[in-house]
Structures are given as structure tokens and as C-alpha cells.
Amino acid sequence: MSLSWQTILAIGAGGSLGAIARAYTIHISNKFIPLEFPVGVLLVNLVGSFIIGILFAYFTHITVSDTLKAFLTTGFLGALTTYSTFAIESYLLFGTSLYLAITNMALNLFGTIIAAGSGYKLLNFFLK
Numbered sequence: 001m002s003l004s005w006q007t008i009l010a011i012g013a014g015g016s017l018g019a020i021a022r023a024y025t026i027h028i029s030n031k032f033i034p035l036e037f038p039v040g041v042l043l044v045n046l047v048g049s050f051i052i053g054i055l056f057a058y059f060t061h062i063t064v065s066d067t068l069k070a071f072l073t074t075g076f077l078g079a080l081t082t083y084s085t086f087a088i089e090s091y092l093l094f095g096t097s098l099y100l101a102i103t104n105m106a107l108n109l110f111g112t113i114i115a116a117g118s119g120y121k122l123l124n125f126f127l128k
Contacts, residue, residue, distance in 0.1 A: 002066065010067045014075020022080050037100055038089040041082050042107055048081035049112035053119025061127045081112075 025047075026040030033039045055072055058064070086108050093101035 004067075006067050007070045010071035011075040011078075014071040014077075015079040018076040018079030021076075022082060025080075026082075036093075036096065038086075038093075038104060041085050041089060042104070042111070045081050045083075045086060045108050045112050046115045048077045050115035050119040052077050053116035053121075054123045055119075057120040057123035057127070060124075 022044050025044050029040035029043050052073060055069075055077075059069060086104075090101055090105050090108075093104055
């Protein structure tokens with residue numbers, strides 16, 4: 001992927017939309033699922049990982065411009081998922097509950113890998 005002005009603009013536009021989507025998703029999930037456990041961050045990480053799996057499978061079957069790929073993956077999904085927020089929330093959970101901290105880390109680590117692989121396999125299944 002080259003960093004042309006179109007690619008940089010696509011990443012910025014996708015990042016703006018992804019950050020807004022993340023903020024709303026976390027806000028809504030925290031409003032409707034008021035737990036000490038960071039459900040909102042887990043949700044955006046799982047959904048983002050699932051979508052990137054779907055996109056990478058799609059990109060192996062369909063030719064898409066590098067600009068569109070950058071918009072969707074680096075921009076939108078890069079801003080949607082929240083590894084740094086996950087990291088600090090896991091650290092802070094250690095202060096309240098070792099069980100919740102380890103559960104959060106395990107669900108994010110294994111859940112996102114399973115979600116990405118599931119999205120990839122699912123789309124490959126339908127495109128074959």
C-alpha cells in the first residue's frame with residue numbers, strides 16, 4: 001500500500017467514522033449493560049475483529065483498491081477497535097478483581113482471534 005494523498009485521506013475519513021462508531025457503541029453498551037466489566041470495549045474489539053476477517057476473505061476473492069482497503073481496515077476498523085483502552089481497563093481491573101482482569105484479557109485475546117477467523121471462514125464459505 002502506498003501512502004498517496006488519497007490513501008491518507010481515506011485512512012483519516014475511515015478513522016473519523018470508526019472513532020465515532022466506537023464511542024457510540026461503548027456508550028450504548030455501558031448504558032444498557034451497566035457492569036463493572038468493560039463490555040463495550042470487548043464488543044467493539046470482537047465486532048471489529050470479525051469484520052476484518054470478513055474483509056480479508058473478501059479481498060482474496062475480489063479486487064479492491066488500496067485506498068478502499070486502507071479506509072476500511074487501517075482507518076475505520078483501526079479506530080473502531082480499542083487496544084489501548086482494553087489495556088488500561090485490564091490493568092485497572094487488577095485493582096478490583098483478579099478474576100475480572102484475567103477474564104477480560106482472555107475474552108479479548110481469544111475472542112478477537114476467533115472472531116477474525118470466523119469472519120474470514122464465513123465469507124470464504126459463501127464465496128466458494
